[in-house]
Amino acid sequence: MKPDTNRIAPAVFLAALLMAAPVAVPAGAQTAPPASAQSGSEQFSDAQLKSFAEASLEVERLSQEWSPKIAAAGTAQEQAKARGEAMEQMAEAVEQKGLSVQEYNEIVNAAQTDPETARTVETYRTELR
Numbered sequence: 001m002k003p004d005t006n007r008i009a010p011a012v013f014l015a016a017l018l019m020a021a022p023v024a025v026p027a028g029a030q031t032a033p034p035a036s037a038q039s040g041s042e043q044f045s046d047a048q049l050k051s052f053a054e055a056s057l058e059v060e061r062l063s064q065e066w067s068p069k070i071a072a073a074g075t076a077q078e079q080a081k082a083r084g085e086a087m088e089q090m091a092e093a094v095e096q097k098g099l100s101v102q103e104y105n106e107i108v109n110a111a112q113t114d115p116e117t118a119r120t121v122e123t124y125r126t127e128l129r
Contacts, residue, residue, distance in 0.1 A: 044107055044117070048099065052107045053124030055097040059090050 044052075066086035073079035094104045111118040 043110060048103065048107065049117070049120050050124050051097040051099050052104060053121055053128055055094045055099060055104060056121070057125060057128055058093040058097070062086065062090050062093060 063086075066082065066089075070079055070082045070086065073082050091101050094101055099107075107117070107121070111121050
């Protein structure tokens with residue numbers, strides 16, 4: 001059974017925000033696999049994947065909080081300010097879980113391209129709910 005990568009959409013939201021992408025990457029979009037010869041689940045420790053699961057749930061909460069605020073911003077400047085505040089809070093949430101933003105985004109990419117990583121992350125997220 002293929003894992004539901006739509007559940008990591010908030011993770012992609014953070015990745016898009018932090019990379020200053022003009023639009024969010026669709027949750028099911030394929031990205032280039034990591035340059036490493038290891039699969040995603042072998043590339044990251046269990047502790048990193050658990051931290052990612054915790055962080056992604058917090059990012060999901062923040063995404064739900066900030067998305068309407070960003071959309072409701074009247075001007076491009078107000079939107080940019082709201083997006084910046086969202087990015088700061090999301091990056092802080094990730095770092096509080098013991099990951100760098102770069103590590104978080106690498107796990108996002110691995111979960112999109114490696115079914116085993118996606119299953120592992122989703123299992124941890126389910127356990128935390």
